[in-house]
Amino acid sequence: MPANIRETKIALGYKKQTDLGTANVANDLWLLTKTNAELANVAFNTEPDNDIGIGTDFVTTQYKNGKDTSFSIDKPATSQWLAWAWAMVLGKTTSTVNGGLTTYTSVPLVPETDGMEPPSFTYIEAIRPGAGSELFNRALVGCVVNDISLTIEKGATRSASRLVANVVGTGKTIDANTIVIPSTALAETRLPSASAAITINGTNYVTGGAIESVTVTYSNNLRGDDRFYPGSGLQDGFAIGGRMEIGDRRTAGLSFVARCGAGTPELGKLKNLTEGTAAIAISGDGSHISTATFHRVVFSTVEIGNANGIVTVQVNVQPMWHSTNGLLTVVTATNQAGIGTASA
Numbered sequence: 447m448p449a450n451i452r453e454t455k456i457a458l459g460y461k462k463q464t465d466l467g468t469a470n471v472a473n474d475l476w477l478l479t480k481t482n483a484e485l486a487n488v489a490f491n492t493e494p495d496n497d498i499g500i501g502t503d504f505v506t507t508q509y510k511n512g513k514d515t516s517f518s519i520d521k522p523a524t525s526q527w528l529a530w531a532w533a534m535v536l537g538k539t540t541s542t543v544n545g546g547l548t549t550y551t552s553v554p555l556v557p558e559t560d561g562m563e564p565p566s567f568t569y570i571e572a573i574r575p576g577a578g579s580e581l582f583n584r585a586l587v588g589c590v591v592n593d594i595s596l597t598i599e600k601g602a603t604r605s606a607s608r609l610v611a612n613v614v615g616t617g618k619t620i621d622a623n624t625i626v627i628p629s630t631a632l633a634e635t636r637l638p639s640a641s642a643a644i645t646i647n648g649t650n651y652v653t654g655g656a657i658e659s660v661t662v663t664y665s666n667n668l669r670g671d672d673r674f675y676p677g678s679g680l681q682d683g684f685a686i687g688g689r690m691e692i693g694d695r696r697t698a699g700l701s702f703v704a705r706c707g708a709g710t711p712e713l714g715k716l717k718n719l720t721e722g723t724a725a726i727a728i729s730g731d732g733s734h735i736s737t738a739t740f741h742r743v744v745f746s747t748v749e750i751g752n753a754n755g756i757v758t759v760q761v762n763v764q765p766m767w768h769s770t771n772g773l774l775t776v777v778t779a780t781n782q783a784g785i786g787t788a789s790a
Contacts, residue, residue: 453574455573455575460786461788462566464789466688468587472627480520492510493511494509513618522636526635529550532594535592535593535666537560538556550786553774554774565590585620592665593611599639599660614668618679643729647721648715658758660703667693668693673689699763701760705758715744716748721744722744724765735778740765
């Protein structure tokens with residue numbers, strides 16, 4: 447019988463795997479919700495022969511190649527989701543516990559001391575797991591967050607503050623998954639758009655209601671097919687990856703739209719390449735909060751536009767390396783412990 451896509455259950459490892467090939471255990475998983483309906487892409491790649499000597503120009507043999515896994519998770523902003531996403535994409539996280547809250551401080555990993563692999567985790571998708579009409583129950587092992595995008599915009603809906611994580615994997619799967627999926631969904635604390643505090647390059651854009659939207663991005667630019675190497679492994683005759691490394695240049699982005707002020711000060715800061723910092727925070731219930739701070743920024747483009755007839759400035763901001771504080775620090779307080787720590 448057909449199945450509704452809303453029957454899908456998803457679970458992910460909130461702790462990092464001990465290594466790329468070892469799946470998270472059941473106790474280290476969250477049962478999670480998301481807003482995008484797309485299922486994970488598990489691609490079995492093949493290629494035809496291109497040989498000469500058989501006496502025909504037509505394909506005679508199809509060969510197994512590599513195996514790819516990828517997916518996206520689009521969710522409204524919550525303290526639990528942001529703590530996880532920033533820990534996994536940035537790669538280096540410390541935490542402190544104060545009462546019922548854990549505060550996570552996440553920064554980009556330092557290759558010289560931390561290596562070149564961001565944390566990996568296991569992702570499970572299932573429709574009717576264990577039932578006689580089960581469609582599938584599969585676990586994707588060795589998943590790594592390639593990039594994230596945090597958007598905060600006007601509106602009172604849940605989607606007015608949201609974070610999308612784009613994930614790729616080694617290709618290893620457990621097609622008949624035996625890892626127990628949690629029975630209860632993670633209770634999350636919403637961080638609504640209306641709670642935002644936004645200061646960029648010396649201007650508080652919340653004061654006076656100037657801000658229209660802001661977007662923060664970060665990408666590891668993972669090295670793609672470099673995960674395949676001699677001895678990286680096979681599954682069902684298809685090559686799977688044995689390493690998941692950051693690219694030769696990680697990238698971060700910050701852009702915003704604000705109502706245009708007298709004299710368009712953003713344009714002056716662009717012309718002078720004025721440097722400053724940027725801090726974007728959203729909070730919920732007075733204690734759950736996530737703050738992303740770029741320690742050194744300049745404006746790279748400024749354009750005049752409009753939003754519903756209101757004159758605006760559309761600004762792209764270039765985050766830059768700070769010799770003392772680094773590029774970016776994200777501090778998130780939530781009620782979930784153990785995020786990004788080693789799996790049991």
